[in-house]
Amino acid sequence: MKDYFAVLFTGGKSLIIGMIITLREFFRPVVTVQYPREKLVVTPNYRGHTYLVRDEEKPEKHRCITCGMCQRECPSGCIALGGEKREGVKGLVLTDYRLDFTKCSLCGTCVEICPTAALDFSQEYRAVGLRREDFHYDLLRMVEEGK
Amino acid sequence: MTESFFLPDLLRILFTFVCAIVIVFGNAVVMGYLERKLAGRFQRRPGPMEIGWQGVLQLAVDGVKLVGKQLVIPAQSDKVLYRIAPIVSFAPAALPLLVIPFSPKLQGRDFDVGLLFILAIVAINVLAILIAGWGSNNKYSLLGAMRSVAQNVAYEIPMLLTLLSVIMVTNTFSLQGIVEAQERIWFVFLMPVAFIVFFIATLAETNRAPFDLPEAESELTAGFMTEYSGMGFSLFFMAEYTYMFIACSLTVILFLGGWHGPPLPYADYTSAIWFFLKVYFLLIVMIWIRWTFPRVRFDQLMNFCWKYLVPFSLVHLLVTAVVVKL
Numbered sequence: 001m002k003d004y005f006a007v008l009f010t011g012g013k014s015l016i017i018g019m020i021i022t023l024r025e026f027f028r029p030v031v032t033v034q035y036p037r038e039k040l041v042v043t044p045n046y047r048g049h050t051y052l053v054r055d056e057e058k059p060e061k062h063r064c065i066t067c068g069m070c071q072r073e074c075p076s077g078c079i080a081l082g083g084e085k086r087e088g089v090k091g092l093v094l095t096d097y098r099l100d101f102t103k104c105s106l107c108g109t110c111v112e113i114c115p116t117a118a119l120d121f122s123q124e125y126r127a128v129g130l131r132r133e134d135f136h137y138d139l140l141r142m143v144e145e146g147k
Numbered sequence: 148m149t150e151s152f153f154l155p156d157l158l159r160i161l162f163t164f165v166c167a168i169v170i171v172f173g174n175a176v177v178m179g180y181l182e183r184k185l186a187g188r189f190q191r192r193p194g195p196m197e198i199g200w201q202g203v204l205q206l207a208v209d210g211v212k213l214v215g216k217q218l219v220i221p222a223q224s225d226k227v228l229y230r231i232a233p234i235v236s237f238a239p240a241a242l243p244l245l246v247i248p249f250s251p252k253l254q255g256r257d258f259d260v261g262l263l264f265i266l267a268i269v270a271i272n273v274l275a276i277l278i279a280g281w282g283s284n285n286k287y288s289l290l291g292a293m294r295s296v297a298q299n300v301a302y303e304i305p306m307l308l309t310l311l312s313v314i315m316v317t318n319t320f321s322l323q324g325i326v327e328a329q330e331r332i333w334f335v336f337l338m339p340v341a342f343i344v345f346f347i348a349t350l351a352e353t354n355r356a357p358f359d360l361p362e363a364e365s366e367l368t369a370g371f372m373t374e375y376s377g378m379g380f381s382l383f384f385m386a387e388y389t390y391m392f393i394a395c396s397l398t399v400i401l402f403l404g405g406w407h408g409p410p411l412p413y414a415d416y417t418s419a420i421w422f423f424l425k426v427y428f429l430l431i432v433m434i435w436i437r438w439t440f441p442r443v444r445f446d447q448l449m450n451f452c453w454k455y456l457v458p459f460s461l462v463h464l465l466v467t468a469v470v471v472k473l
Contacts, residue, residue, distance in 0.1 A: 004454075008455065018440060019435065019436070021439075022435065022438060022439040023435070025190070025191055026185075026188050026435075028188050028191060028255055029191070030191055030192060030193045031187070031191045031192075032185075032191075032192050032193050034193070034196065075416060085406050116278070136441045
């Protein structure tokens with residue numbers, strides 16, 4: 001008989017506690033982000049595909065000296081560089097920088113090894129494509145087109 | 148029967164029926180939206196947001212979708228029973244609204260046995276669920292229907308016993324009379340235990356969570372509604388919301404003083420506002436309960452009814468009888 005009322009009492013108490021918890025959640029702010037209209041701030045640590053950093057003084061220029069260190073160090077072999085010698089310019093001029101993002105493991109070796117800090121991770125998280133070739137990025141063209 | 152008597156009465160019948168249908172559909176739309184919106188808020192989601200301001204037109208779009216759906220009749224089903232089940236569920240849903248007193252003057256008909264009338268009509272829904280479960284010829288449907296019948300029969304007993312306590316005090320089955328008896332004090336303050344027992348029993352009667360075993364999604368897919376699509380499904384859905392509205396109206400009439408509230412101008416008609424406010428408060432509490440508690444197991448459901456609700460309502464009936472006699 002004692003148990004009979006004890007169960008009723010503890011049960012009723014836990015029901016009321018449950019109701020209070022949901023009521024409290026009801027008045028707390030909504031946590032959903034309405035994605036296409038609202039966006040979260042991407043953390044600076046995020047690793048998107050690499051891109052060529054633009055020069056701070058001359059925004060249309062990149063800092064790459066075509067040394068080829070990134071190409072050599074890349075464990076996945078997804079970087080292909082091309083450079084040529086031009087009249088009146090010291091060193092090689094970058095003519096082509098291709099990143100095969102399908103192979104990239106985002107290890108960051110290329111970013112670390114770059115002597116002129118010309119490479120960095122982008123904040124791009126919306127990579128989408130219908131073909132494999134859509135992820136073969138031409139980083140040099142991205143700089144020239146100002147993307 | 149003279150013509151001057153006949154015409155206003157006919158108009159009254161027409162008007163009441165139109166109002167009842169409007170309430171049935173209006174309530175289904177409001178509740179459908181409220182349920183989803185509140186469910187979202189309880190889980191810290193915004194709920195429907197895409198169609199209209201804050202998603203208010205979501206139900207209209209859903210309605211169009213449901214009307215456009217094909218009515219699939221399973222080959223193995225009992226075709227006649229399968230087809231009439233949603234109609235049997237939905238058609239009587241509007242009838243109890245004819246006797247519910249929304250305000251002193253806004254009432255279709257004040258029967259002397261209005262309360263019994265409502266209880267008799269509401270009981271038809273169990274039959275509809277059983278027909279749907281049997282006619283679908285599907286194990287989930289049948290299990291859901293069987294559970295529903297067992298649950299409804301069990302919970303009708305404490306419900307009727309608590310009603311009897313109220314009737315002992317008011318001495319009338321007329322809903323108008325019951326509300327008028329609460330002019331000075333609402334019955335919820337006189338008999339809080341009866342109110343709690345009655346409210347729990349109505350939750351079980353309307354198959355609401357945590358007593359939603361007949362349509363337990365995780366075990367029975369959708370219970371007796373499993374095989375229904377399109378309008379067949381939405382008729383069940385609207386009937387369910389209407390029965391919820393009726394159950395809450397009954398609770399308001401019996402325990403929360405019906406239309407009584409702070410005085411308003413033209414109180415004979417406008418006090419319906421208090422009635423609706425109370426009803427929707429109870430409906431929101433029902434939604435709140437649904438999104439708080441997990442579903443009970445079947446043995447727990449039966450234990451709770453037979454071991455707690457029935458003895459409590461019996462003792463309550465006895466105490467009420469003694470107090471009334473003194």
